[in-house]
Amino acid sequence: MPKRRGLLVILSSPSGAGKSTLARRLMDWDAGMSFSVSATTRAARPGEVDGREYFFRTPEEFARMVAAGEMLEHAEVFGNRYGTPRGPVEARLADGQDVILDIDWQGGQQVRRSVLAHDVVSVFILPPSIADLESRLRGRAQDSDAVIAGRMAKSRDEISHWGEYDYVLINRELDRAAEELRTILVAERARADRQPWLSDFVRGLNEEFEAR
Ligand SMILES: Nc1ncnc2c1ncn2[C@@H]1O[C@H](COP(=O)(O)OP(=O)(O)OP(=O)(O)O)[C@@H](O)[C@H]1O
Numbered sequence: 001m002p003k004r005r006g007l008l009v010i011l012s013s014p015s016g017a018g019k020s021t022l023a024r025r026l027m028d029w030d031a032g033m034s035f036s037v038s039a040t041t042r043a044a045r046p047g048e049v050d051g052r053e054y055f056f057r058t059p060e061e062f063a064r065m066v067a068a069g070e071m072l073e074h075a076e077v078f079g080n081r082y083g084t085p086r087g088p089v090e091a092r093l094a095d096g097q098d099v100i101l102d103i104d105w106q107g108g109q110q111v112r113r114s115v116l117a118h119d120v121v122s123v124f125i126l127p128p129s130i131a132d133l134e135s136r137l138r139g140r141a142q143d144s145d146a147v148i149a150g151r152m153a154k155s156r157d158e159i160s161h162w163g164e165y166d167y168v169l170i171n172r173e174l175d176r177a178a179e180e181l182r183t184i185l186v187a188e189r190a191r192a193d194r195q196p197w198l199s200d201f202v203r204g205l206n207e208e209f210e211a212r
């Protein structure tokens with residue numbers, strides 16, 4: 001019976017709106033989903049581990065990965081380079097696993113134009129207000145004031161891309177936003193064109209009709 005291919009779930013938002021938090025909620029809900037670990041040239045934050053949050057790479061190593069065609073997408077974000085390693089994503093999709101990409105709008109555009117476009121569900125996450133966005137970035141306590149100011153300055157531009165996404169949700173109350181995200185996944189998985197085994201199943205129903 002043909003197996004469903006995995007879904008590529010793109011989450012984008014201005015920095016601090018809650019993508020990683022919502023991605024973790026999705027994986028708590030369905031342990032079969034996985035997170036694509038990006039490569040980046042940015043320095044690791046305290047507590048971040050190479051290969052877990054990111055593959056931390058030098059600019060030269062990152063450029064080599066791009067030149068070798070190893071990136072599904074890549075972009076410069078806040079002065080650093082970020083990219084999605086292609087191999088693990090393609091392998092997991094082919095195996096029927098859903099994969100979450102926490103990437104910016106530039107990466108979102110590239111993935112939607114790629115050969116994997118049919119597998120994509122894209123979700124843009126808005127903060128309830130700009131004041132909340134700033135207080136979340138500050139509350140995370142992982143970036144300097146200068147870095148936070150830079151990210152706030154770019155947030156308007158990121159938000160301007162919301163209309164390019166399949167779904168948009170406002171991450172006001174976390175439990176509610178996580179529930180909305182799960183609902184999107186449930187609906188997308190149930191789409192007829194994502195269940196290639198359905199024609200076999202309906203053939204079985206017809207055989208049952210004929211045997212009555
Ligand atoms: N609904 C919410 N209400 C209050 N705080 C939240 C909510 N969602 C996320 N947060 C908090 O906001 C902060 C930023 O969240 P998170 O790191 O998930 O954002 P992000 O979009 O992944 O950021 P970045 O783009 O910089 O990686 C975290 O401290 C997180 O706990």
Ligand SMILES: Nc1nc2c(ncn2[C@@H]2O[C@H](COP(=O)(O)O)[C@@H](O)[C@H]2O)c(=O)[nH]1
Pocket residue numbers: 012013014015019038039042073074075077078082083084102103104105106107108
């Ligand atoms: N286009 C891509 N954007 C990415 C990727 N990995 C992360 N990001 C985006 O970068 C910013 C900053 O992340 P941070 O970890 O430094 O806070 C955030 O908006 C991410 O969505 C990627 O592989 N490609």
